[in-house]
Amino acid sequence: MTPSATTLAFVESPVQLLNVLEWAHAYGTRPDGGAPLLGGVPSQPARTAGRPGSRPGGTAGAPDAGTPRAAAAAGGGGAADGLRIVVLPPTDPMSRGQLRRMAALARDEGYEVRWQEARGSRLAPVKALAALARDVRAAARVIVGDPFSRYVQLLLTLVGAEELVVVDDGTATMEFAAQTARGERLVRWHRIGHGGAVGKLRELAYAPVSSAARRRFTPGPGTGRRVEVFTSMPVTVQGTMTLRVNDFAWTRARFGPPRLTRGTDLVGTSLVETGVVDAAGYLEAVRVLTERHGATRYFAHRRESAEKLRALSEATGLEIVRPDLPLELVARRGPIGRTVVSFPSTVVHTLPYALSGTGVTVAVCDVDPAWLTGSASPRAQSFLAGVTDTARDVRRIHAGTVPAAG
Incomplete structure (x- = not known):
């Protein structure tokens, strides 16, 4: 034994x-x-x-x-x-x-x-x-x-x-x-x-x-x-x-540093699957970020549905990537975009650590209150805002006012 x-x-x-x-x-x-x-x-x-x-x-x-x-x-x-x-x-x-x-x-x-x-x-x-x-x-x-x-x-x-x-x-x-x-x-x-x-x-x-x-x-x-x-x-x-x-x-000792691409990568979220964000609002936000921020790839959350990802791909032309490891490891190994854009989630706190010293910029896109579903928890907006407000070494953007990639 x-x-x-x-x-x-x-x-x-x-x-x-x-x-x-x-x-x-x-x-x-x-x-x-x-x-x-x-x-x-x-x-x-x-x-x-x-x-x-x-x-x-x-x-x-x-x-x-x-x-x-x-x-x-x-x-x-x-x-x-x-x-x-x-x-x-x-x-x-x-x-x-x-x-x-x-x-x-x-x-x-x-x-x-x-x-x-x-x-x-x-x-x-x-x-x-x-x-x-x-x-x-x-x-x-x-x-x-x-x-x-x-x-x-x-x-x-x-x-x-x-x-x-x-x-x-x-x-x-x-x-x-x-x-x-x-x-x-x-x-x-x-x-x-x-x-x-x-x-x-x-x-x-x-x-x-x-x-x-x-x-x-x-x-x-x-x-x-x-x-x-x-x-x-x-x-x-x-x-x-x-x-x-x-x-x-x-992670930093064992992997990388990564090779950087010229493009921008988006990080997906399961906020639609958990009933917090409306699917149509989320799709439109991703479309706007893709168009205005020059995104080429979308790293899917492991809980995102195949139907939702198919709709995103058809609407935006993004390459949908299903990581087979946590994103911190995938990003550290590379290749990864010089800019990584995420909605409020864990990675806006973890990626700045994992990618420290690599030259990658991590940006966070605020969740517009209009995207929330009618069944979203009363705590949803304040919690998501707190996730964004407390993130270190990230750039703040909004899907309606996304600056051109530079």
């Missing part, structure tokens, strides 16, 4: 896994140094789906044959002492494909990675909980990537560790920090005020687990518990929480 890990990390998205690797690098859990791990990923950063009707998708398997984890060995390190990464994959194919790619990179770095299905059937969560219970109870430190995840909150009821670390799952970290500071229940910003009668009943039934998780994330005097937030987001932590900045040092 494999001995229990000293540190146990639970990840449910590719970005969470990337940020666990960044945390491990920052804490020196693996010997540093060595050449960039360009052999651990395909020679092309992503697959494209620019033609209407084509099948967008990234590589879902392990690294190419002939590029084994020997590259990691050349980088100067064996298995990291005491860190085990548990992947709790979602059901959508794009996320699973990126997670498999990131899991391969983590193994190449020398970390133990366990793939644990916890969704897809009624019994899957129960089976996963039983399979993980022993290790969860034994771990001295637990890392989570999504404190809002109901499954992670359920796992936290078993945690006996004195130390809990939260790594970024994107801009949700900003809301997590704000909610814990105010002592509020943990609810994703785009779901506040929604759910109806059925949703309220579900929340009521789940309330004991959610309350226990909130207490677990709130260390107090005399508890002996420590909570750290490892983030690229501009947050202020409450009480005795500690804050450590994620400046993407691992």
Whole structure:
């Protein structure tokens, strides 16, 4: 039987896994140094789906044959002492494909990675909980990537560790920090005020687990518990929480610098899929940005639908790219445009770190209130504005007044 890990990390998205690797690098859990791990990923950063009707998708398997984890060995390190990464994959194919790619990179770095299905059937969560219970109870430190995840909150009821670390799952970290500071229940910003009668009943039934998780994330005097937030987001932590900045040092050490193209790249968002932004308004904004800012490629979010991307391609002529790794890695490896334009999202905070010193300009396009759907959360506009207002080293633009590319 494999001995229990000293540190146990639970990840449910590719970005969470990337940020666990960044945390491990920052804490020196693996010997540093060595050449960039360009052999651990395909020679092309992503697959494209620019033609209407084509099948967008990234590589879902392990690294190419002939590029084994020997590259990691050349980088100067064996298995990291005491860190085990548990992947709790979602059901959508794009996320699973990126997670498999990131899991391969983590193994190449020398970390133990366990793939644990916890969704897809009624019994899957129960089976996963039983399979993980022993290790969860034994771990001295637990890392989570999504404190809002109901499954992670359920796992936290078993945690006996004195130390809990939260790594970024994107801009949700900003809301997590704000909610814990105010002592509020943990609810994703785009779901506040929604759910109806059925949703309220579900929340009521789940309330004991959610309350226990909130207490677990709130260390107090005399508890002996420590909570750290490892983030690229501009947050202020409450009480005795500690804050450590994620400046993407691992990504910069292992990849790039990238080759820059003459064009401008757009970064897609799942705001339409989450019901925050109207599809027609979003399409028009992308069309205007493409025309006025000289954009040629559109890096799709892994949750964007094929139908939406097909409509964008037909309306704008953009080359639609489905990255097979988190955008921070794709951009760092290149090629990437000299200007990268995004709507309010995680990347306006992470790309300036990942692309530091490369000469790439990151710009953020504000979300016009007119684009919001009638069902958007009352918090939507202020939250998105906060994401933009707090971004460092970015240029502000608007879809209606986009300056010519220079």
